[in-house]
Amino acid sequence: MTTFVRATAALTGRSLTHVRRSPDTIITTALTPVAMMLLFVYVFGSAIQTPSPGRYVDYLLPGILLMTVASSIAYTAYRLFMDVDGGIFERFRSLPIARSALLWSHVLTSVVATSVALALVVLVAVVMGFRSGAGPLAWLAVAGILLLFTLALTWLALVPGLLATSADAVSGFAFPLIFLPFVSSAFVPTDGMPTPVRWFAEHQPVTPIVEAMRSLYAEQPAGSDLTLAVTWCLGLLLVAYLLAMRTYRRRFG
Template sequence: MSTATITRTTGQQVPARAGRRPSASVTTTTMIVRSLRHTMRNIDALIMAIVLPTILMLLFTFVFGNAIEPDGNYVNYVVPGIILLCAGFGASSTAVDVANDMTNGIIDRFRAMPLRAISVLTGHVVASLARNLLATAVVIGVALALGFRPTANVLEWIAAVGVIALFILAITWLYAAIGLAAGNVEAASGYGFALLFLPYLSSAFVPTDTMPEWLQWIAENQPITPIIETIRGLLMGTDLGTDPWWALGWCALIIAGSYVWGTWLFTRRARRH
């Protein structure tokens, strides 16, 4: 029978057996596939994630590079910062995508399905991670064509890629939470754009000891600098010091904080719809 209850010969009604709730892996995979499909359709976001950092790399290398390092070696210094800037540009679209989901009515449809809140966010994050890793690979290829000459061996390259992927994961989770916190798509875009200035206040483009003393303190104690210095050290053989531990710690803290914040925001906002 297709009714909600089953009537036995005694006349007693008993509830029909409820359908099983899909596992977390099934719902998460479904949301990842959905977000990846959206990514494939939104080629503009991928192109911009590649073009904008590439333009900045050309600008800093050929316009400002000779003034900063007349020997022409500036490209080797600036590329690690450009890589993180590329990740930031690409991940910023996640805030817009999440905010769009929260305002276009799709969440109301998800509420009628046996979906876990975190699955929707994870779908956006994984799709953004895949898109940004591809964009980063292209940017590194362009940098090599411009004269970037890393000294890293295979293991150091693997470690550098791991740090880059971890940073992309962290910043994407943060942007996903920002997309939930924003009241609309325009606000999410604005908040996301503001974070893109953080690499400029780090060692991405100039050494921190060339900055004013008050700005030097900010640059040396914000998350981006140890992550950049870790990537730079792995690729170019500069002294790593304690930067890898700070980089891993900052990324773990951002992921954990954004995960908790994003899950709480998603649950609260979904209940309002």
């Protein structure tokens, strides 16, 4: 365990150094969600009726935060692909270190980089008028949900990072995840959607996660939405972790 922790810390420091030297990746990660937030608040916001009173940016922010996470993990997959394609991954594997430390270093780097991008998005939302009277426990609950969601998508991102044969292929896998919030309650209530679309929107993970975060920000009981959100995140995390580890073992033995 000591060897694993030391190796993970050293490799994570290496990955964070790359991120620190290329801060444009974090800015780019936050750019698309911020642009979407500006577009929907200032162009479409006045035409969208939400079930709860308040500013549209308050309703919109949880979905934008999930988009930020999905944007960030594309860079995680890309960084892992570059390590594998450049041969550095094989060099690390030849060292007397825990092999899982190679993957965990990318996961922890993703968590740190994504947290910075999320903070930038929240800061822009506050400038746009977002306000919440939620207490520390509610904010910690939101942070916990975002952490679980980030971990789940990050482990999922390791699979294309290990399997991709080109940088273009690995960069494109995250696009469906980025646009998944559009078919949920993130931007508009699901009531007005066609029946098949509404069914999908109400039974995919983004909707309960968004609704739980929205309730926590509004100082309302999250109830079953919070339970569903945590269940979805933990389930996705477990599946993504097992899939990533299996892919790693099948490729590298």
